[in-house]
Amino acid sequence: MSETPAAGRAGMRKELPEHFRDYRNVWVFIELERGQVHPVSWELMGEGRKLADRLGVQLAAVVLGPKDEGTRTAIRQTWAYGADICYICKDAVLTDYRNEPYTQALTGLVNAYKPEILLLGATTLGRDLAGSVATTLKTGLTADATELAIDDEMSLAATRPTFGGTLLCTIHTLNFRPQMATVRPRVMAMPHPDMTRPAGRSVWYTLGVAEADVITKVLEFVADATTNEVNLAYADIVVAGGMGLQNAANFRLVRDLAAVLGGEYGCSRPVVQKGWLPAERQIGQTGKTIRPRLYIAAGISGAIQHRVGVEGADLIIAINTDPQARIFDFAHLGVVADALQILPALTEAFARRLGRETRILEEA
């Protein structure tokens, strides 16, 4: 991504070289690990379908994995999530993710079947793979896009935060193909799978890499203890605090409210930088992107890098002492007040209201 506003270049027009003109279709890399597809891949299929329809081209899924039931299931699911074509490479060397064989398989497929757009999840796997593939193909890659669109010249316009999340920029790969982008989990909405949708065309690809040729070996996979896992990204109620909480101890107020609502709690980036909460609690562009039914932001100013991480919430309640705070630009309900006073009052009010509701239900 360019770090300077590209004066002069912003007006550059598309002049696609001849050898890129037969690049067609939108591809989504399906991230399959230990038999499970990462949800971000389906989110991208939903977005990829829209881009393909706008361009009037086909949507393809790329499934790389071992010859097992997990891979077969993933292929079946691609049809339900809107794929017209599924490019499949089944090989034992693709059992665990490793950069070398995955890069060879994906770049080989791109060179053989020429997509105009290639999307990957901005996960640890997707970011590891996307950089290698884009460098091999010498094409443009927009990392962590928060919005994808097709412009008037039928090019991909990928918007992402820039300058540390203080502004947004729209990036194009005008004269190279494929146009690549990664998108973080939860940035795009999860589409509803249509299990009745008929299977499309399967294209099988032979990798031709022997295990002996792969230098890196996976000795072991140590799964995270589920008890330690913070399920912030997929929580449907989230309460978060910012610098308005004033110190680490006051985050008790945020946790209390989250507990009464049965939700998760988080914080803004400066709170993590201060060391008040661990990085896994950070919400925003470089932390977790969330799409809860209800998001309560207490003492958070609402910088752009935070905004892009929470805009998918159904309903946002913002509490801030500053009536000019940017958070009120995108909240649905706003309270100009001190979060330290309002948080405990909200905890009490929710407890009372929901408790009463529970009793009524019991009486009925």
Place this chain on the structure above:
Amino acid sequence: MTDDLTGNPPKPDTTGLNIVVCIKQVPDSAQIRVHPVTNTIMRQGVPTIINPYDLYALEEALRLRDQYGGAVTVLCMGPPMAEDALRRALGLGADRAVLITDRRFAGSDTLATSFALATALTTIAQDRPIDIVFTGKQTIDGDTAQVGPGIARRLGLNQLTYVSAIDSIDLGKRELVVRRRAEGGVQVLQSRLPCLITVMEGINDLRRGSIQDLLRAARADVTVWSAEQAGVTNPMMCGLRGSPTVVKKVFAPSPRSEPAEMVTTEAKRPAQVAEAVLDLLFARNPKLEADLAARKGA
């Protein structure tokens, strides 16, 4: 590491590991301000720092050098003032610093950046082959995490990203075992030198530079290379011209079309404000109230 009697640079340690750490000088993001009218970054007076993630990469490199012997070179692409970042890295204990700076590098995207850094690494490797290239997980201004993989690909290095621990290195066999953060767990990987490692924050405890290192850093020379001196033979691969991506627009998002409904009550007591918030919330979304109540009862 300077020979204090002669003041000459020490003889390079040709045993042990030859390590290069790529660092970036970034604006201290906590202090970036956007002009409210023109939507441009107000750079004046914003202090610059070494990208915080790169400090963990540097520390890991120094730790390996101290354990296995060898030398640590820090490499940075940036404007002339990025020499400050390199001098700080020398103060933390790096042996040598190289700055590649040239107007032709300006406006580089990730592909052009990995080209310039990989070219400079090739030139550095002419003295002695490089065993490990370290980078941080990502930068705090670009946040792409793509330059490390780009360098690895260009140089054909074994790529080990998001490394949370280096368990062991066998210099004889030229093998190493690392722990790599993956989705839902940690991969224990065995790979081979030469490799590129991007490290997770918290992989180590950052050191403070010793007095000797700080004094040495103040006197040490930072090697400054132009594009040509770094080994670039085709300037078309650099900067804006070498970048396939084009930034068409930089902007601030507009407020939502429907402005936030502000909760205003005559009384200012927090309890009354809270009640008003709940009334508005559940009026908008009655199903939420029922669902929350059911959840609490469950």
